[in-house]
Amino acid sequence: MPDSATVYELRVYHIAPGKSPDLLTRFREHTIKLFDRHGMKSLAYWTPVDEPEKSNTLIYILQHPSREAATANWKSFQDDPEWQSVRDKSQANGKLVEKIDSTFLSLTDFSPRIS
Numbered sequence: 001m002p003d004s005a006t007v008y009e010l011r012v013y014h015i016a017p018g019k020s021p022d023l024l025t026r027f028r029e030h031t032i033k034l035f036d037r038h039g040m041k042s043l044a045y046w047t048p049v050d051e052p053e054k055s056n057t058l059i060y061i062l063q064h065p066s067r068e069a070a071t072a073n074w075k076s077f078q079d080d081p082e083w084q085s086v087r088d089k090s091q092a093n094g095k096l097v098e099k100i101d102s103t104f105l106s107l108t109d110f111s112p113r114i115s
Contacts, residue, residue: 005066007104008043008114013058014099020047020055023096027058030086038077040064043114063114067104 015023032042041063048054064070077083090096
């Protein structure tokens with residue numbers, strides 16, 4: 001069970017036109033495994049049901065032990081040579097993501113618990 005320092009990170013990726021299949025493949029085949037390696041627990045991933053967001057948006061939530069751990073996790077992830085290689089190869093024909101929104105969240109006292 002998460003303790004009071006646990007934070008959840010809501011991330012919304014605004015995907016470049018036509019690049020959604022490439023981004024989803026990168027997550028499916030590489031990114032999630034790298035997140036695990038760097039202490040970032042994936043809780044869920046979503047794509048919107050309706051257009052136009054369906055073709056250009058990926059939404060997901062990560063769990064971190066604390067806000068400080070989140071900062072350290074992201075740094076180690078960004079510095080990982082495997083991630084850098086995967087990122088660079090996947091962007092050989094242009095950037096996949098135009099913008100990323102990141103919001104850190106804490107559970108309310110009335111929220112169902114996330115294990």
